[in-house]
Amino acid sequence: xxxxxxxxxxxxxxxxxxxxxxxxxxxxxxxxxxxxxxxxxxxxxxxxxxxxxxxxxxxxxxxxxxxxxxxxxxxxxxxxxxxxxxxxxxxxxxxxxxxxxxxxxxxxxxxxxxxxxxxxxxxxxxxxxxxxxxxxxxxxxxxxxxxxxxxxxxxxxxxxxxxxxxxxxxxxxxxxxxxxxxxxxxxxxxxxxxxxxxxxxxxxxxxxxxxxxxxxxxxxxxxxxxxxxxxxxxxxxxxxxxxxxxxxxxxxxxxxxxxxxxxxxxxxxxxxxxxxxxxxxxxxxxxxxxxxxxxxxxxxxxxxxxxxxxxxxxxxxxxxxxxxxxxxxxxxxxxxxxxxxxxxxxxxxxxxxxxxxxxxxxxxxxxxxxxxxxxxxxxxxxxxxxxxxxxxxxxxxxxxxxxxxxxxxxxxxxxxxxxxxxxxxxxxxxxxxxxxxxxxxxxxxxxxxxxxxxxxxxxxxxxxxxxxxxxxxxxxxxxxxxxxxxxxxxxxxxxxxxxxxxxxxxxxxxxxxxxxxxxxxxxxxxxxxxxxxxxxxxxxxxxxxxxxx
Amino acid sequence: xxxxxxxxxxxxxxxxxxxxxxxxxxxxxxxxxxxxxxxxxxxxxxxxxxxxxxxxxxxxxxxxxxxxxxxxxxxxxxxxxxxxxxxxxxxxxxxxxxxxxxxxxxxxxxxxxxxxxxxxxxxxxxxxxxxxxxxxxxxxxxxxxxxxxxxxxxxxxxxxxxxxxxxxxxxxxxxxxxxxxxxxxxxxxxxxxxxxxxxxxxxxxxxxxxxxxxxxxxxxxxx
Numbered sequence: 001x002x003x004x005x006x007x008x009x010x011x012x013x014x015x016x017x018x019x020x021x022x023x024x025x026x027x028x029x030x031x032x033x034x035x036x037x038x039x040x041x042x043x044x045x046x047x048x049x050x051x052x053x054x055x056x057x058x059x060x061x062x063x064x065x066x067x068x069x070x071x072x073x074x075x076x077x078x079x080x081x082x083x084x085x086x087x088x089x090x091x092x093x094x095x096x097x098x099x100x101x102x103x104x105x106x107x108x109x110x111x112x113x114x115x116x117x118x119x120x121x122x123x124x125x126x127x128x129x130x131x132x133x134x135x136x137x138x139x140x141x142x143x144x145x146x147x148x149x150x151x152x153x154x155x156x157x158x159x160x161x162x163x164x165x166x167x168x169x170x171x172x173x174x175x176x177x178x179x180x181x182x183x184x185x186x187x188x189x190x191x192x193x194x195x196x197x198x199x200x201x202x203x204x205x206x207x208x209x210x211x212x213x214x215x216x217x218x219x220x221x222x223x224x225x226x227x228x229x230x231x232x233x234x235x236x237x238x239x240x241x242x243x244x245x246x247x248x249x250x251x252x253x254x255x256x257x258x259x260x261x262x263x264x265x266x267x268x269x270x271x272x273x274x275x276x277x278x279x280x281x282x283x284x285x286x287x288x289x290x291x292x293x294x295x296x297x298x299x300x301x302x303x304x305x306x307x308x309x310x311x312x313x314x315x316x317x318x319x320x321x322x323x324x325x326x327x328x329x330x331x332x333x334x335x336x337x338x339x340x341x342x343x344x345x346x347x348x349x350x351x352x353x354x355x356x357x358x359x360x361x362x363x364x365x366x367x368x369x370x371x372x373x374x375x376x377x378x379x380x381x382x383x384x385x386x387x388x389x390x391x392x393x394x395x396x397x398x399x400x401x402x403x404x405x406x407x408x409x410x411x412x413x414x415x416x417x418x419x420x421x422x423x424x425x426x427x428x429x430x431x432x433x434x435x436x437x438x439x440x441x442x443x444x445x446x447x448x449x450x451x452x453x454x455x456x457x458x459x460x461x462x463x464x465x466x467x468x469x470x471x472x473x474x475x476x477x478x479x480x481x482x483x484x485x486x487x488x489x490x491x492x493x494x495x496x497x498x499x500x501x502x503x504x505x506x507x508x509x510x511x512x513x514x515x516x517x518x519x520x521x522x523x524x525x526x527x528x529x530x531x532x533x534x535x536x537x538x539x540x541x542x543x544x545x546x547x548x549x
Numbered sequence: 550x551x552x553x554x555x556x557x558x559x560x561x562x563x564x565x566x567x568x569x570x571x572x573x574x575x576x577x578x579x580x581x582x583x584x585x586x587x588x589x590x591x592x593x594x595x596x597x598x599x600x601x602x603x604x605x606x607x608x609x610x611x612x613x614x615x616x617x618x619x620x621x622x623x624x625x626x627x628x629x630x631x632x633x634x635x636x637x638x639x640x641x642x643x644x645x646x647x648x649x650x651x652x653x654x655x656x657x658x659x660x661x662x663x664x665x666x667x668x669x670x671x672x673x674x675x676x677x678x679x680x681x682x683x684x685x686x687x688x689x690x691x692x693x694x695x696x697x698x699x700x701x702x703x704x705x706x707x708x709x710x711x712x713x714x715x716x717x718x719x720x721x722x723x724x725x726x727x728x729x730x731x732x733x734x735x736x737x738x739x740x741x742x743x744x745x746x747x748x749x750x751x752x753x754x755x756x757x758x759x760x761x762x763x764x765x766x767x768x769x770x771x772x
Contacts, residue, residue: 490771
């Protein structure tokens with residue numbers, strides 16, 4: 001008993017352990033690629049990280065982990081931006097923003113939104129689209145709750161104006177940033193603002209320029225912010241170069257160069273060296289710098305256009321593929337529907353034919369029974385009587401009157417057979433038609449009454465029912481006239497819903513009902529339309545019949 | 550005694566024609582023409598009119614057996630309708646096996662025949678009477694179909710009748726029934742109308758008195 005319980009416990013423990021290792025592995029690799037993305041050491045780092053985050057994001061999307069997916073897209077956007085694929089970067093951000101918009105917890109995702117708009121601004125800056133960049137930063141500012149956030153965004157916004165040589169507007173943004181409370185608590189941000197402020201003031205010939213540049217340098221020095229230090233030294237070099245203080249300018253350019261070497265970054269080194277070309281005595285070297293810059297700019301613009309086109313073509317291709325898939329699916333659905341319709345049609349045709357065949361068979365059977373019935377009647381009633389009459393005439397020639405009586409009898413019988421089988425046309429006023437039928441049987445000795453015949457809603461009664469009622473009553477009356485010697489007949493009608501009840505009563509001789517004579521046919525007729533008919537009679541007590549159809 | 554002088558007989562059975570002709574002979578009508586098709590009958594009538602010596606009476610069957618000759622007038626009814634429209638002065642007697650009241654009604658009211666005689670044991674005798682009546686400007690119907698044109702003939706028994714019969718069965722006198730009707734707001738409640746109704750019911754059921762009447766309707770389960 002113990003061993004299975006133990007093994008089950010063991011199984012449980014191992015399961016938990018396994019899932020924990022899985023989870024930690026997962027978070028380990030996330031941390032690993034996070035580092036690779038933000039601080040790449042090899043050229044393959046960013047592409048690998050992008051691939052990792054792409055897979056992760058799609059997985060999170062399918063699991064409905066919106067927040068994780070948004071984070072993933074943000075990382076992809078950063079990676080693509082670093083690779084220079086601004087359109088792919090922009091696309092990732094747009095997807096992330098769409099997720100936020102559609103998320104029910106939009107409010108809790110403010111932080112993510114702000115970050116995404118900041119990234120978007122950076123993308124537009126890199127692809128030389130200053131208006132769009134400003135717009136992105138403005139949107140980002142709406143979502144900035146903390147001072148640090150707004151300082152970063154205002155500073156970035158100012159950078160755009162600075163790029164476009166709109167120094168006055170840049171100055172406004174930077175002054176706004178400085179007015180933020182607690183800005184001292186974010187020394188790195190403050191240093192960036194001061195550096196930019198100094199540069200802008202220097203361009204505007206503001207006397208405070210040098211002081212701000214120096215304050216930024218000191219702050220960065222104390223923070224050992226290498227990237228910041230590079231920027232401060234570069235800006236100071238430019239400041240002194242502009243004021244023709246070549247010695248100081250060269251000294252700061254050298255400092256910037258040293259920092260670039262420390263940073264071990266090719267782009268910073270390139271930038272540092274370009275300072276020297278700018279400050280070179282030979283105008284041709286200076287011209288080289290301006291030309292390479294303008295070529296680089298042209299290249300970037302061309303790349304933008306190319307990327308834009310490529311991106312649109314790709315998007316178009318994807319749309320077409322999606323449309324094609326939809327079309328394919330629609331086609332499949334259509335095929336399913338059509339085959340279903342064909343199947344239904346075929347089966348209904350089959351059922352229809354089967355029913356018709358059955359109906360035809362039933363009709364033929366009916367026809368044969370009718371023929372047999374009429375033939376029997378002609379034989380029993382007419383042929384027998386004629387034979388008897390022939391025998392009588394052969395034996396003794398009676399008087400003419402009795403002969404005529406016998407003949408009339410036979411004549412009437414043939415007419416009854418004809419009447420019972422001739423087609424009847426159901427008239428609009430069926431109760432009057434029935435009345436006429438009954439009047440035929442009323443004479444000097446037989447009184448007939450009907451009760452409630454006009455209370456039946458004949459116009460709603462189907463024709464087949466009416467025909468059956470007509471025929472059955474006709475047969476009952478013929479039977480009465482032939483056998484009962486009744487002097488009074490009553491027919492009582494009743495209707496309950498769609499059912500019609502008819503009660504026939506006469507005061508005739510009655511019978512033992514052993515031989516139902518002509519009534520078998522009435523019974524068949526009633527049964528054919530799923531009604532019931534009962535007979536009740538005793539000798540000397542009249543005849544009763546109850547019909548319900 | 551004057552009589553029709555020129556008569557047309559249309560029937561597809563010769564023996565019947567002969568019977569009819571014998572009747573016409575007893576009525577001393579000599580100018581008798583026989584045809585076996587409705588179309589022929591129509592042409593004969595037209596011819597008579599054109600010759601200035603028109604037929605005065607047509608005796609026609611209603612049902613003609615269809616054969617190889619295609620007929621413009623397939624039945625006696627159609628023929629009667631057409632002739633009565635064209636020559637209203639021509640007298641027409643329908644002579645048929647058919648004794649359905651609806652049929653009689655259509656022939657008399659829609660086709661506008663002057664008489665309807667049923668073929669049967671007494672058919673020829675009735676035909677003779679019919680010819681007399683029609684000659685005198687009257688209509689004639691065989692007795693067995695005599696009810697056909699009486700519009701109001703109905704065998705329906707009303708709630709009012711049943712009420713009277715029920716009270717009679719309970720031993721009420723006619724006066725007491727009248728009083729009962731008066732208090733229960735049933736009209737008519739006058740003794741004379743109740744008396745009239747009872748005598749009508751007795752007539753219908755051939756009862757000699759109210760006792761027998763009650764016995765009959767009780768047997769029929771009406772009360």
